[in-house]
Amino acid sequence: MTTGVWVLGDQLWTEQAALSSYFPEKKNTPVILIESLKYAQQRPYHRQKLVLIWSAMRHFAEELRQNNWSVTYEIANDFEAPLQAWVKKHKITELRVMNPNDRPFTQIVNNLKLNCQITLVANNHFLWSSSDFQKWAASQKSLIMENFYRSGRKRFQILMEGNQPVGGKWNFDKQNRQPPKGKLNTPEALWFEPDQTTLEVINTVNSLDFPSYGDAEPFRWAVTRSQALQALDFFLKHRLPMFGPYQDAMVTGEETMWHSMLSPYLNIGLLNPMEVIMAAQRAYHQNKLDLNSVEGFIRQVLGWREYLHGVYHYMEADYPESNWFNHTRSLPAFYWNAQKTDMNCLRQVLEQVQRTGYAHHIQRLMVLSNFALISGISPQAIEDWFHGAFIDAHDWVMQTNVIGMGQFADGGILASKPYVASANYINKMSDYCGKCVYQYQERTGEKACPFNLLYWNFLARHREQLKSQGRLNLMLHHLDRISIEEATKINQDAANWLNKIDAAT
Numbered sequence: 001m002t003t004g005v006w007v008l009g010d011q012l013w014t015e016q017a018a019l020s021s022y023f024p025e026k027k028n029t030p031v032i033l034i035e036s037l038k039y040a041q042q043r044p045y046h047r048q049k050l051v052l053i054w055s056a057m058r059h060f061a062e063e064l065r066q067n068n069w070s071v072t073y074e075i076a077n078d079f080e081a082p083l084q085a086w087v088k089k090h091k092i093t094e095l096r097v098m099n100p101n102d103r104p105f106t107q108i109v110n111n112l113k114l115n116c117q118i119t120l121v122a123n124n125h126f127l128w129s130s131s132d133f134q135k136w137a138a139s140q141k142s143l144i145m146e147n148f149y150r151s152g153r154k155r156f157q158i159l160m161e162g163n164q165p166v167g168g169k170w171n172f173d174k175q176n177r178q179p180p181k182g183k184l185n186t187p188e189a190l191w192f193e194p195d196q197t198t199l200e201v202i203n204t205v206n207s208l209d210f211p212s213y214g215d216a217e218p219f220r221w222a223v224t225r226s227q228a229l230q231a232l233d234f235f236l237k238h239r240l241p242m243f244g245p246y247q248d249a250m251v252t253g254e255e256t257m258w259h260s261m262l263s264p265y266l267n268i269g270l271l272n273p274m275e276v277i278m279a280a281q282r283a284y285h286q287n288k289l290d291l292n293s294v295e296g297f298i299r300q301v302l303g304w305r306e307y308l309h310g311v312y313h314y315m316e317a318d319y320p321e322s323n324w325f326n327h328t329r330s331l332p333a334f335y336w337n338a339q340k341t342d343m344n345c346l347r348q349v350l351e352q353v354q355r356t357g358y359a360h361h362i363q364r365l366m367v368l369s370n371f372a373l374i375s376g377i378s379p380q381a382i383e384d385w386f387h388g389a390f391i392d393a394h395d396w397v398m399q400t401n402v403i404g405m406g407q408f409a410d411g412g413i414l415a416s417k418p419y420v421a422s423a424n425y426i427n428k429m430s431d432y433c434g435k436c437v438y439q440y441q442e443r444t445g446e447k448a449c450p451f452n453l454l455y456w457n458f459l460a461r462h463r464e465q466l467k468s469q470g471r472l473n474l475m476l477h478h479l480d481r482i483s484i485e486e487a488t489k490i491n492q493d494a495a496n497w498l499n500k501i502d503a504a505t
């Protein structure tokens, strides 16, 4: 009887459930990691995402070897052939895999034809297991994130004094929405020079003969647990103290502001969520940091991250096909090539994503996703783009974040309202509009901002559905106050504008 472990590319820590299930002798326990070229061709992935995953896998394989595991590392076309050969060579009778985070990967595991038993070990990557989440959901009328987050605060006793939140409030969002004003003294980011292993992966990625996206270099992300811990420590010292106030602000040339940049590491196991939360809580108590900053950060990890994962597994398998507004437009070509748009906000954010694989949550939600929603782009097309373009993207986070939160395609299961906005919001929260060829104040005419045309046109097109939701009634009331002549002109201009981008797609 020989048991072997298959470690997936987003399960890179030694206490993950399959590796930490009982093994008498690590040295005699076969472990395999596989880079599959076929898997990397599912969509055009960002080159830095491929570098991150493959380099982190190679480094983790080395760490396991040093800890006396018997490690096989394969680069192959698919997963099945190297698994079959490895099972045969080591006479493996049971293959253990930690239950994948992503449903499509569970399908891959279930469809494998191997000459051994396959055991899926319960996943320990998240604080809330799927059954924990189900129990919570069963006790609720609807799946409101704020209620889930409060349950998490109580359950894990984070920022709590007994049964009450520290500071007397659960939420300090109002203090965390400051628009950028004047010169912001943003801190440096901590980046890492690629080592020999990473340089080899960069070469491989640069020579791939299938479509991928973005720049492979400069690649400066952490690829080991030790580097990820340094990134965490740097965030706590230099960014967390001011994380809150400007977390929604967008400034040209300020790509990371006070953001933590930890999600790529959390999502592949180089950091675990509880150590990050506890470290932030410790920093709050020891360094007397502002509660709005610490609570705002902990909300992202203990609240949003756990919630999106919980909802993903709670919903039926057809959730990714949701399309409440019945949007079918193809993705404009400029999402893949920022040079093809003259809208400054989109261009700034898309250029940044091409260079780094990263944009912060408001750039994602209120620029990239907002534009897709008000333009009527298919939710599945924009989800696929987000999944390919971002360094921290995985199926569990993008299906819920884009289909549910960004596109409101589930009709309000996840988000309490559609996140749509005109140029007013972008102008308030960024410096993009001042350098744009369009006028953010205009909603008709040649220089009218397309966000304005599309926003009012979106409200008009979906008036009845939006009325049923209630949360946008104030904006529908504003829509009703626009004269028939102006509304007709806005709708014509919006149609012309959409025809133009369709023709260029």
Ligand code: SF4
Binding pocket: 343, 344, 345, 346, 422, 423, 426, 427, 432, 433, 434, 436, 437, 438, 439, 440, 449, 450, 451
């Ligand atoms: Fe974007 Fe419109 Fe502002 Fe230009 S004017 S940056 S297109 S919101």
